[in-house]
Amino acid sequence: MSEKTNITLHINGRDYAINVEPRRTLADAIREDCGQTGTHIGCEHGVCGACTVLVEGEPVRSCLMFAEQAAGKQIRTVEGLADGDNLHPMQQAFMDHHGLQCGFCTPGFLMLAVGVLERDPDISDDDLLDVLSSNLCRCTGYQNIIKAVRAAAQEMRK
Amino acid sequence: MAEQTNKFIGRSVPRLEDRPLLTGQGRFAADINFPGQWTMRVVRAPVAHGRIEAIDPSAALALPGVHAVWTYADVSHIPPISFRLTGLKSLEPYRQHALAKGFVRYVGEPVAVVFADDQYVAEDAADLIELDIELLAPIMSATDEPGVYEGNLTTEPDVIRKGYADVEAAFAEAHAVVELDLAIGRHSGVPLETRGAIARYDEARDVLEMHGAAKVPHWNRDSLATMLGRAPGSVQLYEGHVGGGFGIRGEIYPEDVLVCAAALAFKKPIKWIEDRREHLIAANHSRQQQHHIKAAIDNDGRILAIDDEYFHDNGAYMRTHAATVPDLAAAMLPGPYRVPAYRATGHIRLTNKTPCGTYRAPGRYESTFVRERLLDAIAAHVGVDRVEIRRRNLIAKSAMPYALGLDTLGTHIVYDSGDYALLLDKALKAAGWDDLQNQLQARRAQGEKVGAGLALFVEKSGLGPFDEVHIEAKPDGTVEVVTGNASVGQGIETVMAQICAETLGVDYAHVRVIHGQTDRIERGMGAFASRVTVMCGEATRMAATKLRDTALREAARLMQTDVAALDIVDGVIQGPGPSMPLAELARTLPGGLKAADTFESTHMVYPYGAHIAVVRVDGETGGVAIERYAIAYDVGRAVNPKLVEGQIAGGLAQGIGGALFEEFLYDEGGEPLSVTFADYLMPTAHEVPPVSVLITEDAPSPLNTLGLKGAGEGGTNPVGAAIASAIDDALQRPGAVTQLPVSPQRLKAKMAGRR
Numbered sequence: 085m086s087e088k089t090n091i092t093l094h095i096n097g098r099d100y101a102i103n104v105e106p107r108r109t110l111a112d113a114i115r116e117d118c119g120q121t122g123t124h125i126g127c128e129h130g131v132c133g134a135c136t137v138l139v140e141g142e143p144v145r146s147c148l149m150f151a152e153q154a155a156g157k158q159i160r161t162v163e164g165l166a167d168g169d170n171l172h173p174m175q176q177a178f179m180d181h182h183g184l185q186c187g188f189c190t191p192g193f194l195m196l197a198v199g200v201l202e203r204d205p206d207i208s209d210d211d212l213l214d215v216l217s218s219n220l221c222r223c224t225g226y227q228n229i230i231k232a233v234r235a236a237a238q239e240m241r242k
Numbered sequence: 243m244a245e246q247t248n249k250f251i252g253r254s255v256p257r258l259e260d261r262p263l264l265t266g267q268g269r270f271a272a273d274i275n276f277p278g279q280w281t282m283r284v285v286r287a288p289v290a291h292g293r294i295e296a297i298d299p300s301a302a303l304a305l306p307g308v309h310a311v312w313t314y315a316d317v318s319h320i321p322p323i324s325f326r327l328t329g330l331k332s333l334e335p336y337r338q339h340a341l342a343k344g345f346v347r348y349v350g351e352p353v354a355v356v357f358a359d360d361q362y363v364a365e366d367a368a369d370l371i372e373l374d375i376e377l378l379a380p381i382m383s384a385t386d387e388p389g390v391y392e393g394n395l396t397t398e399p400d401v402i403r404k405g406y407a408d409v410e411a412a413f414a415e416a417h418a419v420v421e422l423d424l425a426i427g428r429h430s431g432v433p434l435e436t437r438g439a440i441a442r443y444d445e446a447r448d449v450l451e452m453h454g455a456a457k458v459p460h461w462n463r464d465s466l467a468t469m470l471g472r473a474p475g476s477v478q479l480y481e482g483h484v485g486g487g488f489g490i491r492g493e494i495y496p497e498d499v500l501v502c503a504a505a506l507a508f509k510k511p512i513k514w515i516e517d518r519r520e521h522l523i524a525a526n527h528s529r530q531q532q533h534h535i536k537a538a539i540d541n542d543g544r545i546l547a548i549d550d551e552y553f554h555d556n557g558a559y560m561r562t563h564a565a566t567v568p569d570l571a572a573a574m575l576p577g578p579y580r581v582p583a584y585r586a587t588g589h590i591r592l593t594n595k596t597p598c599g600t601y602r603a604p605g606r607y608e609s610t611f612v613r614e615r616l617l618d619a620i621a622a623h624v625g626v627d628r629v630e631i632r633r634r635n636l637i638a639k640s641a642m643p644y645a646l647g648l649d650t651l652g653t654h655i656v657y658d659s660g661d662y663a664l665l666l667d668k669a670l671k672a673a674g675w676d677d678l679q680n681q682l683q684a685r686r687a688q689g690e691k692v693g694a695g696l697a698l699f700v701e702k703s704g705l706g707p708f709d710e711v712h713i714e715a716k717p718d719g720t721v722e723v724v725t726g727n728a729s730v731g732q733g734i735e736t737v738m739a740q741i742c743a744e745t746l747g748v749d750y751a752h753v754r755v756i757h758g759q760t761d762r763i764e765r766g767m768g769a770f771a772s773r774v775t776v777m778c779g780e781a782t783r784m785a786a787t788k789l790r791d792t793a794l795r796e797a798a799r800l801m802q803t804d805v806a807a808l809d810i811v812d813g814v815i816q817g818p819g820p821s822m823p824l825a826e827l828a829r830t831l832p833g834g835l836k837a838a839d840t841f842e843s844t845h846m847v848y849p850y851g852a853h854i855a856v857v858r859v860d861g862e863t864g865g866v867a868i869e870r871y872a873i874a875y876d877v878g879r880a881v882n883p884k885l886v887e888g889q890i891a892g893g894l895a896q897g898i899g900g901a902l903f904e905e906f907l908y909d910e911g912g913e914p915l916s917v918t919f920a921d922y923l924m925p926t927a928h929e930v931p932p933v934s935v936l937i938t939e940d941a942p943s944p945l946n947t948l949g950l951k952g953a954g955e956g957g958t959n960p961v962g963a964a965i966a967s968a969i970d971d972a973l974q975r976p977g978a979v980t981q982l983p984v985s986p987q988r989l990k991a992k993m994a995g996r997r
Binding site for chain 2: 105107108112115120121122123124125126127128129131132134161162163165166171175178179180182184185186187188189190191194213214216217218219220221222223224225226227228229230
């Protein structure tokens, strides 16, 4: 509706020069304008957390942020977690502990958990449960996600 | 559990599906794009019931980037969506059209669609479409007297009647009659990925493609082809990654028909992705039933007869499942108990709410709640323990196979195998039931409201009539398994690879399982009714056996040796002489190395289990916390125990949702009140407790070679029942819970009513 503006999104160390309306959400920009479809949209009202990405290291609901607000900031998405063919410890732990079924919520959980553990590697189990309860999963019943994140936390502390 | 010699079947090998899903390389519906595509946005009815007087799209059409607006007149040549299961003739006049025809009957019903360049413009345009709808009074209760649906049609199109033996006589002779009024709330699968469909017409090949298919692609291909007047071979459906199914995704909905019709009409790719509010008011709801059940019992609490009358609230239309849910509720209600005489009378009712379909353990979540509440009530009436009353009524192992005397889904219900008493013993032992009772009693004496509950159930699985599998050992060393089945996230690729690998003699990681692509195999049944591991698993085993026989025979010919001297190990044919990789043999044979087989089955197979819940009720708020949860489930044979546990744990979380939190509520005018995740409350990591799962293999199915039974729904089936029983125990008030979900408000009111 309103004038489009040119902004640059820094995603996983790469720059994307895009032209977006002010109302365009970060989630839509990442997916549609930058082609990084690993970030999923589950509710568009900030509850389910499927769209969680890291902005300047902090987990953010990308459906609740405008693309313009993220211009120039360092954004990390699920596509940036693995190092080539080597999975990030969090990804590996999800695989080892059957922490995913359909996989739709998985990128959001991965980014949430990685963001929190990078900031607070020694987070208590109770606090970790609090954090993980901010995202929704409909397949696993959560217990394997919790196990995976705890296992990855140990691995990441090494 | 598995034989020592097994390399794959019975082992918790890692999933083949995981890697792309973990690295953001999945391809879900919203990830699919075609050049030049248009976005479709649905304009939905804002009122529960009304007559459409006029629809004015002019302001929308004036918006730059808007290409077209459709109303019913544009799709009037397309028939309503047909039934897939339990399609009673009486229900046909209640089928839903792609767009509302004359009347709107629920908030969320598609009234018009906008086609535009992009999603933002399409949503702007949809807001500009003016609807002139004359309000009519909505019918919001399925238990009131039936009203007028339209013309001569009433809101009770049919009544499900099932039963056997002389119920009246049994009640006349009964020592006592126990009766209950019980209600199950309206909730549903609500997968994390909303629905989506992308249609594209390829003029060069004259093929209509629909991407974003799920669950039953072949059925939907045939059905869409019929609706659109095309030959089935000129419509192809493609399943990508599917973000959760649970019964609701993958059925044909109005939006699927609309994208296909529009792709044909405009010769443009048409993409539709649902938003969450739409999902919560437009995708299938489920579960809402009200039961009046009574049992005739003897003086020991043995059941002589059950008579259940219930009202099934199906919402505004009959969708693809037609009478499936109310039919299953009646058919599966007797469960693991001897019920000498039985009668179920199920009123199918239409209301001005979102239409309904199946949701994981359809009909059984409901009727297990009802039956297990009844067993608890009988125990209280007779004055015996809840475990003892169940023991007295369980069907004995010696009675297997047990013909129930009822039909459902076109099959006679015959429990194929089971040792229910043994499973009950194992479950109680695993949960430490007797110690638990003492601990809970001691805590209650200290003033805590804590209690344990128990529920037993029989599930059904492995619905036929067939599954077909094609297997090819490729020259590149991979083995390709092609099935008309589908993935909804449950792990079909891994499980089929395990069965194929074990049978053929290859590494499971070299097996590629192709599913959900209608152009790869002519027919297929799809993923529902916990049927995949049973039906597709056995078909895979049969086809892999054929392939193995062919490979060994051809190799023996080439090697000039005896077939019996050869074996296939890790993809290599080995014998007394030189060995030969399967890939090399495939290169040698002019027609390649292929086999196909079909497994046919006219009976379902019946897993069974027990759930034990321990809860703590907050006397101030009415909140319920689940402290512990234990499940024992006999699946006959677990191909991948870790995946079976995953199914059970995930199913439990959904069952907890329906028991305590999730409910689609409406105001009296038909306005939906649960339209975001802030008011439709799905369990989070906080609400789902650690669960101990005991998988048993005491009763392999005699109806397939591996003894398989389905594992998809046993985690969900009795959760409402077990939690209700535990809450009763916590309050020391048998029969306190009569309605699901047990919300804090309801429980607080219940507790206050006692004072």
